[in-house]
Amino acid sequence: MNTKFFIGIGGLILILGFAILGLTVDLFTANPNSIFYQTENIIKSLCVIIDAWLLNKLLKLLIWNNYQEKHGHAAPKLFIDIVKLIIVIGAVLFIIVDIYHKPALSLFTAGSVITAGLTFSLKELVLDAFASFVLDFERPFKTGDWIEVGKETEGKVIDSGWRQTRILTHENKVIYVPNGHLIKNEIVNLSQPQPHYWRTLEISLDHGVPIDRAQRIIYGAVSTVSELHNHGCRVYAREADEKGIIYSIRYCVKDHEYWRETQHLVLKTAIEHLHTHGLRISESMGEYAWVRGGQELQEINPLSITHILKSLKILSPLNKQDLKDLEKHAHKLAFKQGEKIVVEGEQGSSMFIVAEGVAEVLVKTSDQNDSESIVLIPQGHYFGERALLLGEPRSATVVAKSHMVIYELEKKHLEPILRRTPALVSEFSKIIATQDQERSHILQDSKQGHKEHEKKMKNLITNMKAFFKI
Secondary structure, eight states: OHHHHHHHHHHHHHHHHHHHHHHTTTSSSOOOTTTTHHHHHHHHHHHHHHHHHHHHHHHHHIIIIIHHHHHHSOOOOHHHHHHHHHHHHHHHHHIIIIOOOHHHHHHHHHHHHHHHHHHHTHHHHHHHHHHHHHHHHOOOOTOOOOOTTTTTEEEEEEEEEEEEEEEEEETSSSEEEHHHHHHEEEETTTTTSOOOOEEEEEEEETSSOHHHHHHHHHHHHHHHOOOOEEEEEEEEEEEEEESSSSEEEOOOOOOOOGGGHHHHHHHHHHHHHHHHHTEEEEETSOTEEEOSSSSOSSSSSSSSSHHHHHGGGGTTTTTTTHHHHHHHHHHEEEETTTEEEEOTTTOOOOOEEEEEOOOEEEEEESSSSEEEEEEOTTOOOEEEEHHHOOOOOSEEEESSSOOOOEEEEEEHHHHHHHHHOTHHHHHHHHHHHHHHHHHHHHHHTTTHHHHHHHHHHHHHHHHHHHHHHO
């Protein structure tokens, strides 16, 4: 049975109720004290009560349900309750005045006095109820949203009633906020229009640190925090004062519920990278101030190539002398934000190591007309090792996501080392095969995994020897 059927039946019963009421109006009025007269009044009263109930049902079917379908949310509960109450009060008044013939004026007078007294004595309660009505219609927040009320209260909305709204704070405590207090104060919805939003953290660096370099280091650190929404990060110099240059770090939080954890990771990552580059906390310049410690105010080199080479897994088979030889020939390059470092499909024979900044890896989509970002390469990491060791074409396009300083190692720099120690070919092949195995998710302890690994190593050794002509 569909809604229209119920509407039709309800309307029919409603009409029949009024018809019965009309037919019984003058049947037994001759003797008000008779049992027939009393029975007539009871029947009339029941008809009015049934009609009031049916009217509320019809309103739900015809108005409240349509409102929810049209607007995507239910009509304000307080408003629906008020309409129901008005219908009930109207039915009761009709029974008292029209059926039992009680004077209406005295009823209204007494009701007005009582209403005025209750309103004055319960004005805060009335204000909260009215505020609930306003909040239901304006809907500045919904259950589950994080809100800030008047710079004093911040938390997640658990539920909202006609009297008060319950808010869960970051400290896992529940605050009961009267609705009247909500409409008197500014409400900031931290979950709308989207759950992610931008926050700002400021730090101060010494005047002697070049702005471009400071931006590279900070951006290269913060943009790699995986908890950020789409790795969203912006770094810019806001102003300079007598203490140093103040940098604003804007980072995109996925959800306000985790903003403190996200801020912790942003600050922690920034501190670690600043320390790596020879910067330390200044005790005299405040909590978020940074200066270079124990050095004159002059440009220092990016992250040492010696330090980087020793930490790279791909170069772990090399001894100290081999690393020193590579260090001598490493080319230091600078790229501006947005510049392409390598292009997918191009031939190459070199590897790149990120000293400052961060790079973005792009691969072509299935329609070949666009590219999508798959990973970020932070400072201290590398790319292009297959081109260096195997001479393979570039498998992806790598773009500077920020201003960058990188080092390039070419085939001609590695070739003398491999000729001097041919056994290194096998070691490099093992590392490349392991990387491929991890990327393809083949279990190393399975028989299939061992076979694939051995086969991959043999092919890599053959290709590498052919490429270096060993």
